[in-house]
Amino acid sequence: MKKLLLILPFLLVGAVIIMADDDDEHGHHGFNKLGDVAVANNTVYQKECGSCHFAYQPGLLPKRSWNKMMNELDNHFGDDASLDPKTTNYLKNYLIQNSSDNSLEYKRSKKITSSIASNQVPLRITKTPYFIHKHNEIPKKMITQKDVGNIGNCVACHTTADKGIYSERDIKIPNYGGWDD
Ligand code: HEC
Ligand code: HEC
Known part of the structure; x- marks a missing residue:
């Protein structure tokens, strides 16, 4: 019994994630004016963060993730992606202002945000529970x-x-x- 009580919260979290996903199927046919996440239309961002890979939209990760990533650009997934302090700071602000938790009016930003436990700071979009659930x-x-x-x-x-x-x-x-x- 004690064991069951211990795993119960996890079962409940799982159920909530699955239920929260139910509305997805309707979105495809409905008129979705806003898109899934906000477009990354900042030219500095496109240039500096879109040279090695797709310029991932800021609305795909929460502020705490971008903050951590921008503080350790010299060791960016094994690469050195460091920039001068001024550009780093400018882009950090841009990412934070447009982070998933600041873009809850966008459907996928909201879902990504709520899928991540508050004590987690994922650096990969592809490691967030919502992303994994959609691609598994x-x-x-x-x-x-x-x-x-x-x-x-x-x-x-x-x-x-x-x-x-x-x-x-x-x-x-x-x-x-x-x-x-
Ligand atoms: C010098 C090349 C380079 C630059 C410049 C660069 N990155 Fe990366 N980035 C990488 C590499 C390498 C990976 C890891 C790829 C892999 O292993 O999947 C990565 C991964 C990422 C991921 C994780 C993607 C996932 O798997 O979910 C994010 C987010 C990211 N970068 C954001 C940024 C941001 C923001 C900037 C600009 C400040 C930036 N990158 C600039 C090389 C770069
Ligand atoms: C190998 C192909 C592939 C790659 C690469 C890929 N995706 Fe997907 N993605 C899919 C497929 C297939 C689905 C649909 C899954 C489903 O609904 O059953 C999907 C679903 C999604 C959804 C949910 C859309 C919806 O209508 O339910 C989002 C958001 C998304 N992907 C974002 C991303 C992001 C961001 C990246 C890069 C970090 C990415 N995907 C990389 C194939 C891919």
Whole structure:
């Protein structure tokens, strides 16, 4: 009994995450004026954070994640992505102002935010519970193939990722096509 009481909160959290997802199917047909996340239309950001990979929208991670990432750019996933202090500070502010927890009017920003436990500071979008939940049914071979490489390569599959739109009908997995589940 004691054991059951201990795992009960986790079961409940799981159930809430699954239920919160229910409205997703309607979004595709409805008129979604705002898009899934806000577009990253800052030219400094596009230039400095879009040179090695897709310029991930700030609304894909909470402020505490961006804050931590921008404080350790010299060791950025094994790369040195450091910038001069002025640019670092400018981009840190931009990321924080537009972070997922400051963009709750955007559907996916809201879902990402609420999926992360308050004591967690994920540095990868791809390690957030909401992201994992949305991508865990994709066969490995579709991800590791040459034309995609890894799951962080959003633009390989989401043809409208740069517009902040990640809806199912705009997915085209290279060499496999659309996604219909
Ligand atoms: C010198 C190249 C380089 C630059 C410049 C760079 N990054 Fe990265 N970034 C990487 C590498 C390498 C990874 C890890 C790729 C992998 O292993 O999946 C990464 C991963 C990330 C991830 C995690 C993606 C995931 O898996 O969810 C985020 C978020 C990110 N970078 C944000 C930024 C931001 C913000 C900036 C600008 C301040 C930036 N990057 C600039 C090389 C770079
Ligand atoms: C290998 C292809 C692939 C890559 C790479 C990929 N995705 Fe996805 N993504 C999918 C598929 C397929 C779905 C649909 C899953 C479902 O609804 O069953 C999806 C769903 C989503 C959703 C939910 C959309 C909805 O309507 O439910 C979001 C948001 C999303 N992806 C964001 C991202 C981001 C951000 C990245 C990069 C960090 C990324 N994806 C990388 C294939 C991919």
